[in-house]
Amino acid sequence: MNHKTFFWFFFPTALAMILFIALPLTSIVSQSFHAPHEEVLLVAEICDPFGCETESTIDHQATEQLKQDKPLGRWVGFEIYADRQHLAFKEVAQFWQSRPSFTGFISSLNNLPFYRAMGFTLTYVIVVTPLVILFGLIIALAVNSLHRHLKGLMVFFSLLPMIVTPLVGSLILFWMIDARGIIGSGLQEIFSDPNLSLKASTGLTWITLIVYGVWHSAPFAFIVFYAGLQTVPKETLESAMIDGATRFQQVIHVVVPHLAPLVAFVALIQLMDNFRVFEPIVGFSAEAHATSLSWIIWNDIGQEIRLLSSAATTSVLTIIGVVILLTPVLIRTWREFNPEK
Amino acid sequence: MFLRKIATVVALTTLASSVWAGCGISEGRVSIVGNEFPAIQTVGAGAMECAGGGVTVEKNLTADHQKINVPGMQGNPAEFTTAIVANSSIVALMNNDVIRPLDDLVAKHGQGLKKSQLITVNGNIMGVAFMANAQHLVFRTDILDQLGIAPPTTYEEMLVAAANIRASGLMDNPVGGAYKAGWNLAEEFVNMYIGQGGQFFEPGSAKIAVNNQHGVDALHMMRALSNFMNPDFLTHDSNATSAEWKAGNVAIMNMWGSRVGPLKSDEVDPAVANNTDIAGPMTVGGGSTPASTLWWDGWTVSKNISDADAEATFIAMMHAIRPEMLNDETSPLAVWLIDGYQPTDAAKGVFAAAAMGTTPYPMLPYAGLMHSAAGAELVDFMQGKETASQALADLEAAYTTAAKEKGYL
DSSP states (O other): OOHHHHHHHHHHHHHHHIIIIIHHHHHHHHHHTEEOOOOOEEEEEEEETTEEEEEEEEOHHHHHHHHHHOTTOEEOTTHHHHSTTTTOHHHHHHHHHTOSSHHHHHHHHTTSHHHHHHHHHHHHHHHHHHHHHHHHHHHHHHHHTSOHHHHHHHHHHHHHHHHSOHHHHHHHHHHHSSTTSHHHHHHHHHTTOTTOOTTTSHHHHHHHHHHHHHHHHHHHHHHHHHHHHTTSOHHHHHHHHHTTOOHHHHIIIIIHHHHHHHHHHHHHHHHHHHHTOOHHHHHTTOTTTOOOHHHHHHHHHHSTTOOHHHHHHHHHHHHHHHHHHHHHHHHHHHHHHSOOO | OHHHHHHHHHHHHHHHHHHHHTTTOOEEEEEEEEOOSHHHHHHHHHHHTTOBTEEEEEEEEOTTHHHHHHHHHHSSSOSOSEEEEETTHHHHHHHTTOBOOOHHHHHHHOTTOOGGGEEEETTEEEEEEEEEEEEEEEEEHHHHHHHTOOOOSBHHHHHHHHHHHHHHTSOSSOEEOOOOTTHHHHHHHHHHHHHTTOOSBOTTSSOBOOOSHHHHHHHHHHHHHHTTSOTTGGGOOHHHHHHHHHTTOOSEEEEEGGGHHHHTSTTSOHHHHTTEEEEOOOBOTTOSSOSSEEEEEEEOOBSSSOHHHHHHHHHHHHHHTOGGGOOTTTGGGSEEOSTTOOOOGGGHHHHHHHHTTOEEOOOOTTHHHHHHHHHHHSHHHHTTSSOHHHHHHHHHHHHHHHHHHHTOO
16 A cells, blocks of 8 residues: 555544544643632622621632633643642652551541542452453353354343443442342341441441442453354364363363453443443432542532542543553563564 | 403403503513522512513523522623522622612602511612521421420430430331532531531621631531431432322421421322421530521622613513412412512521521621532532541632632632
């Protein structure tokens, strides 16, 4: 392919990447280094149905010119990255110096929003990702061994959890696990503990979110592996059978190595998705027990206070987190496709 | 036959146009954003009556209104020509400079308004209030009568009553409360802290000052109450708490006046609905100021729209809150500030709150930052994971970080 052809071939992709990836990235990175201008407050008499009071209000005229000249706000450099709501360098250093023990240090870190969110997010990623791959593989093997008339139907049903919108799926489960819902009261019956509540304890909330995460994402791994299973070479399987391999040995020694590149692919996507865990936290109203970086972003821009710079900073940190998490998988993939000569 | 059809259509159109002509506007764009409880739905429906001919009226009434009203009013022309707000949320609109002074429009079209309905900042009219609201006591007469308990007037009495009800075996978790982590939990803290006599900020400054004995006492009372609540209380907002009430699981709670109507509706089990009664807000810690806040709801007009649209919006919203809209159905929905409103039984809680000198929710530019920091930082204390003063220190630190970013400190 000559350069000109390549250029025109690649141009639409490049344009989309610039518009939808590069520009938003530039925007959040520059936003994260700026904060709104300092407001000038003036005392005003504010009257409402309950009477008049002298209270502070914002003097817009005082800063109007400044805001027009510098619409991005004032330059603050890494100030927001370092503040308590983000990396909190000062607080962390303080905790480290006054630590009673290492666990004491960890539990005081849990008091800072960013590290609290990272705590849950990383646990979620580490637990959910392998479980999704494992369950996806088991479901794929099970469906693949069914009679061909049943396969279509089972594929459809196995995909349902993924088809349901995450927010809706988690809301449905939220009401089912309520102390008065079918699963919630069922569990109370099983453990004969009338005060058992999945929503009231941090540990149980985490387990609920993780179970939900596996339930929601396993179909994705399943469908990828199921497609992969259709390409497993029959000859190898048959020769394994002749050699006397059990079904389990066939899976371990023939099927799994064949699917290895797909495992890397699913792991890549799942690491990325799970790091951005968000909908179940909102759906399960779990913010008292579990938060994630995406939830912090949503909380910053979703309320009337609209902390845009703070949200931009957390977004940049999320991207850095995703990159760090993906590096090992990416290096592996790179090596596979560029074998050393 | 064909002619008759045409004649019918023409007649219907004329009829319809005579209806919208009743609002007195012939053209313009009206677009409303606001909260979604029944009283506001009524106001929204009233404004919709002005649609027709050259007038378009749209409404977007949602619990998420605070998230969309500022972005929807910052463009030029603004998507929303009016936002229905309360004393807390008008601050966000003023902070972002997206609403216009209404002095000329009030002079031209606002003859029916009472002076007390006008929200003014240094004499400039920024909004028009149409209803008042407050949280106050809601109780089950049958349960309290059965145990011979008087409706509590203080939170300390509420705790005693709750212990009695639990001991009697009538209910396991007799206390209700919208304690959902976030806005609701912060609102209960604001109530309780005011009841304890606390001040949120150092006078005349944006410097927060809640880490004191008032704050600690307020938090301890909230935790004591939560021991008598459904263990899932940190996930219960006003809707979920109302559902608990309707299901007959709760006997005493602090709840919004505007939420009482639905608790007594025909759809609720009569055993609950007929025994639901209300009283004024409670005090706490021996204080005389109720542990509650007074709220108004009103509407504003966008700055970034044409004067013609602003005028159409003003007239449509005036139509929505005209005295004739009050009837047997709409009167119990709220404490209307509209001329000619006759207080109903459902209003006595809010009236008691006003009579007891309940503090209005603070209309400060940085009050929202404090509220939002409280909603996130107090949950650890409510779960028993840290001390009250640690939670308050966290709240102050989170607020200070946000206020610095926003340029208030």
